[in-house]
Amino acid sequence: MNKLALILVVLVIAGVSAVAAIELSGRTVPRLKVSTTTSLFDTGLLDNIADEYLNNYGVRLDVISLGTGPALDQAGSGDVDVTFVHSPTLENLFLTDNSGGARKIIAYNFFAIIGPDEDPAGIENLSTIAALQKIAETKAEWVSRDDNSGTNTKEKALWKSVGFPDFTALYEENWFTATGQGMGATLVVANEHRGYTITDTGTYLKYFNDNLINLKTFVSSGKDLLNVYSVMAANPVDNRENVDFQGAIDFIEYLISDNGQSFIGNFGVAEYGAPLFNPAVQLLKENADSEIATWIRDTAFFENSECPQQYRLGQEQLYQ
C-alpha cells in the first residue's frame, strides 16, 4: 500500500504537469475574445465561424455566451474585444456611451411566436400584436425568458405595444411565467407547460428537429418580428487599453466579406433544409429598396445609418 500510494501520487503529479505543459505550449495562437448572445451561440454558428476563422486566418476566437445585456457589458468593460448581438435599442446605448463602435449589421432572421398545437388562445393567422392581445385576453400561459437578452428585449417592446408598458406588471399575471434562463431552457419550460413564447428561429428549429419540444410556429414574419444581428468592437480607450482593437476590426472585416457572408448564409442548410440566418450586407447595399431592407433601416438604423460617423472609431473602410 505504501508503494501504491506513492506511485499514485507521482503519476497524478506527472500527468497533471504533462497535460498542463501541452495545454500551455499550445497557447501561442493569437486569440480574440467575442461576447455573444445565448440564442446565437446555441445554434452553433459561432463555433463554426471560430473553426473557419482559425483555419483561414490563424486567430482563435474565444466565444463567451451571455444575454445581450451582459454581452454588451463585457465589451463595455473591455473584458472582450468584439460583441455579436441582436438588440438595436441596447446597441444604440452602447454606442452613445462610447463603450464601443464600428457597428456593422451582419445578418437577420425572424422571431417566431410558438405554442401548443391545440392553440388554446386561437392565434393562428393573426398578426403579432393581435396574437399577443389574444393570449393576454384568454389568459393562455406565456413563458418569458426575462433575462435581458435580445429576444427578451424584443418581447418587452412587443408587450409594450399591446398595452403592458411596464414589463414587471406582467409578473402579477397568473398566466405569465418568467424563467430567467436562456432560450433553450425557456423552450423546454414552455413545452412542459404547454404555453406560448417568443423565440429566435435558430434555437427553435434545433430543438424542434431534435424532438426536444413539439411546439408549433404561429407567427413568424412581419416587421415587428424582424431580428437583426450586428457586431461591434470594444472602444480601446480609458481603462480598456488592453483590448485587441485591430483584431476586432479584422474579424468584422471577415464577417462582412463575401466569404464570411456566404458562410453565415449557408449555415444550417445541411441540417435544417433552410438557412438559419440571412446575410444582410449585400441586401443593404444592393437591394436597398426591398421590403426587408426597409424594415431593417426602420428598426435597426440610428440617424439613418447602421453606424453614425462619430461612432465609427475611424474605420471608414467598413462603410464603403
Added chain:
Amino acid sequence: MATILKLKKIGKKYDEKTVLRNTSFDVKKGEILCIIGPNGAGKTTLLRIMALLENSSNGEIVHENKVLKVYDDVNYRKRVTMAFQQTALFRKTVFDNVAYGLKIRGYSKDEVKKRTERALESVNLGGFGKRKAKKLSGGEQQRVALARALVTEPELLLLDEPTANLDPANISVVEDLIRNLKGKTTVVVATHNLFHAHRIADRVACILDGELIDIGTTKEIFSHPKDKRTKKFIRGEFF
C-alpha cells in the same frame, strides 16, 4: 573516565508547577547510568531535556565542553538517541522503522540494509523486516524500538523505562542487550524498577520530587546510601 555530558543546575517548570529543580550531575563516557525514582519524580522530563526534546527552564547542558544553546540542535540530536517508555512506532514495516535513522543520515542503500538487518538480528528479530511494526506483540515492539535506537550507533542512548511493560522473558532479552552495550556506548536508563537498575547499572542516580538526592556507584547507593530518603526508597517505602 571522561565526561560526555555535564548537567548544570537544570530546572524545569510547566506554568507554575516545578517538575525538576537544581539538578546537576555528569554522565561518564561508556558507563551505564540508571536514574531511579518513583513515578512522577521527573525522570522522563530529565531524559527529554537531555535529548533536547524540551528546553530546560534554567541551567545548562555541556556536551564536549560546549554549552548546548539551541535546544533543537540537530547535530547533537544525531549523536544522541532516546527511546520512549510508550513504544512509538512508525506505521511502516519493521525494516523501515529501524532504517529511519540511517536514511536520515544519508547512508547508502546497501549500508542501510546491512546495518538494519544486523540490528534486527541483535534483538532476536531477524526475518521480521517485512512485518508491519504495529502488528507485533508488546515485547517485540519494544525490541524494534531498541534496534532502531541502536542502529545509528549513538554516543549516548537515553532509555525511558525500557522494561516497564514487558514480561520476564523479554526483560532479560532487553537487559542482556543493554549490558552488551557497555563500553561501546554510553547509556542512561530511567527506571522505577530497582532490581532492574541493580542488575545493569554502573552508577545510580536517585531522583525524588524533581530533585537529585543521591548519586554514586551501584554498590554505594544500594549498600550505603548517603541520603535518608534514598534509603527509604530502596527499602520500598515509597511504593
Added chain:
Amino acid sequence: MSEQLIEVVLRSIWISGAALLFSLTWCLPISLFLGLRNFRGRNIIISIFNAFIGFPTVALGIILVALFSNAGALGSLGLLYTPTAIIIGQALLVTPILVSLLTSAIESVDPSIRDLAKTLGASDGQAKLAVLSEARKGTILAGIAAFNRAIGELGVALMVGASLRGYTRVMTTQIALEYNRGEWELSVQLAIVLLAIVFSLTLLANMLRRD
C-alpha cells in the same frame, strides 16, 4: 468517446489537478501548523475553515470575476477567462475542505511521532515530514475529496472561465452548455464520465481507508 469529449475530460482533470496541487502549497503548511501546535484561538480558526467548506461556488465566482475583470483590482493581469483563473478559483474553493481534512489527519497521528523522528536525528522539517507520512492515508483522502469538489463544481469555472471552447471549457460547464443547446446526448455522456471519475476516486479512497 469523441475526440472533443476526451479533450474536455483531460482539461477538467488537469485544471482541477493543478488547482489541488496549487492549494496544497498553502494548505499543507497551514494544516501542519494547526495540527501540530497548540495555541489559543486554534479551535476558532479550525471552525472557521470548517464553516467555509460549504462556501457557495457562485459566490466565489462572482467575487473573482469582480477582481479579475478589467474594471477590477487585478484586471491588469488579464486573468479573466483563462484556465489560470479557474485554477486559482478552484484552489481557493477547496482550501477549507483540504485544511479541515488535512488538519484532522495530522491530529490523528500519534503525538510522539514527531519527537520520535527528532530523537532519531531528524531536523524539524524532516520530523514534520514523518508526521505527514504517518498521516498519508488521510492526506490522500483529503486530496481526493478536494479534487472531487474541484472537478464537480460549476460556478467558478463558468464565471471566471466562461466555458471557452478548446480553452476553458471543462466537463461541468460543457454539461450546462450542451443542455442549453439542446445537445442532451452529449450532456448525459459527459455527466456519466464525470460521475465515473468521481466514483472511481471515491472507491479508491475507500480501499485506502480499509487497508
